[in-house]
Amino acid sequence: MKTIEIMQLLNAECLAGESLLDMEVDHAFGCDLMSDVLAFINEKTLLLTGLTNPQVIRTAEMTDINVVVFVRGKKPVKEVIDLANKNNMILLSTNHILYTACGILYANGLKGIPSRGGA
Amino acid sequence: MVNEQGKNSIKLEYEIIKDDFSRAGEASSNIKKVLRQLGIDSKAIKKVAIATYEAEMNIVIHSEGGKITVFISPDDIEIIAKDNGPGIKNIDKAMEEGFSTASNKVRELGFGAGMGLPNIKRYSDEFHIESNIGEFTMLKIKIYI
Numbered sequence: 172m173k174t175i176e177i178m179q180l181l182n183a184e185c186l187a188g189e190s191l192l193d194m195e196v197d198h199a200f201g202c203d204l205m206s207d208v209l210a211f212i213n214e215k216t217l218l219l220t221g222l223t224n225p226q227v228i229r230t231a232e233m234t235d236i237n238v239v240v241f242v243r244g245k246k247p248v249k250e251v252i253d254l255a256n257k258n259n260m261i262l263l264s265t266n267h268i269l270y271t272a273c274g275i276l277y278a279n280g281l282k283g284i285p286s287r288g289g290a
Numbered sequence: 291m292v293n294e295q296g297k298n299s300i301k302l303e304y305e306i307i308k309d310d311f312s313r314a315g316e317a318s319s320n321i322k323k324v325l326r327q328l329g330i331d332s333k334a335i336k337k338v339a340i341a342t343y344e345a346e347m348n349i350v351i352h353s354e355g356g357k358i359t360v361f362i363s364p365d366d367i368e369i370i371a372k373d374n375g376p377g378i379k380n381i382d383k384a385m386e387e388g389f390s391t392a393s394n395k396v397r398e399l400g401f402g403a404g405m406g407l408p409n410i411k412r413y414s415d416e417f418h419i420e421s422n423i424g425e426f427t428m429l430k431i432k433i434y435i
Contacts, residue, residue, distance in 0.1 A: 206405035209405070222399070224399050226314065226401065229315030233339040
């Protein structure tokens with residue numbers, strides 16, 4: 172699914188990486204636990220989270236996640252957005268809560284990652 | 291970046307500061323960039339990135355500060371993460387998924403779920419941990435290229 176479709180489905184605002192919205196994602200992972208993200212990595216995964224600290228961007232960088240959606244209308248501070256821009260990442264912000272945002276994407280065909288992603 | 295440890299090895303070294311959450315992850319980010327520039331296989335890079343990032347977060351969260359040293363050789367990448375204490379009381383316990391001594395502040399950042407060391411081991415081809423109470427904890431990790 173293209174990131175621009177995800178943005179439309181979630182009625183989300185783009186905070187970083189507007190020129191990259193054609194990027195495809197295959198799977199999604201919704202989580203506030205960065206260690207879990209590091210444990211369950213996969214290719215072309217979208218991360219949905221309610222956390223907005225720099226460690227979210229670092230975790231995404233280490234796992235090659237290029238698209239992060241902040242739920243509950245959250246927006247990170249400028250330093251975090253700058254860090255995402257530096258790493259060519261797309262950041263979206265939606266007003267939906269994590270459960271609803273995941274539900275909307277799942278209902279529209281974006282699957283979750285397998286229960287234990289390998290390296 | 292200097293050549294050390296024999297002929298064909300590159301050494302990278304980073305100082306990691308205790309409780310410095312704004313810069314936590316910078317060392318791992320730099321290591322990842324160097325490996326990319328060297329044209330290392332992307333699967334190996336991802337394993338190194340995750341292992342070094344977890345090790346870096348562990349030093350920031352749990353230690354009195356420390357150092358991450360990486361040796362890049364033609365056959366493997368060796369990561370040595372050594373901190374200045376306080377050491378781990380029970381290594382077996384620390385290696386269990388879900389066991390953690392992290393503070394609430396750390397948990398709010400999305401860490402401290404007791405997944406760090408098990409994650410590092412999972413992504414390592416060789417993994418060794420050593421700890422002396424009051425002195426240091428040292429991880430030696432090898433990832434084959």
